Amino acid sequence: AQTVTQSQPEMSVQEAETVTLSCTYDTSENNYYLFWYKQPPSRQMILVIRQEAYKQQNATENRFSVNFQKAAKSFSLKISDSQLGDTAMYFCAFRGTTSGTYKYIFGTGTRLKVLA
């Protein structure tokens, strides 16, 4: 069974600084997708970034980038130039590509606080 582990329950960063959130996962599949979602306080889950396992190039979306290490089964999120609006829970998620694995498996989340 697939598992997703986020070992940092809480983190804080100064505004304009860079922070990296960690995520590791376990799977026997070769092709899969990884995601980072952001859930602001009392607001809905928003997709931050997505990575396809068969692509070696790390995904980037503006200030957000990932470090995808397939062999190590590691998928960290780097937020550059942190902004107050980045304060939220961040969830790492895994999705397989074979029938029966389409559901997302989420980690327990990292609460990020951006300090002014």
Add this chain to the structure above:
Amino acid sequence: DTGVSQDPRHKITKRGQNVTFRCDPISEHNRLYWYRQTLGQGPEFLTYFQNEAQLEKSRLLSDRFSAERPKGSFSTLEIQRTEQGDSAMYLCASSLAVGAGETQYFGPGTRLLVL
């Protein structure tokens, strides 16, 4: 297109009552998912539909839970004989499956409190 919507946003009920939640996915999305999220945890998968067919159910989904997607559009999640342990946020997500690739878009959730 206004995204995934869920109704109601909040529900308070007494133990033993039945509740029903509705999810309206993004139009033309063929897959619809239900998740449950408790405080401080990530969402846990409950079930998903492709069009009107329910293709997978989690072992978390006891006999008191039932979900439908009668015409492949909106979906309902019913909980019968609610228990205090059912208190949680119930999230709906939809996606357009293209081959093996898709991205799920989440609704705002329905927060259930069972007294």
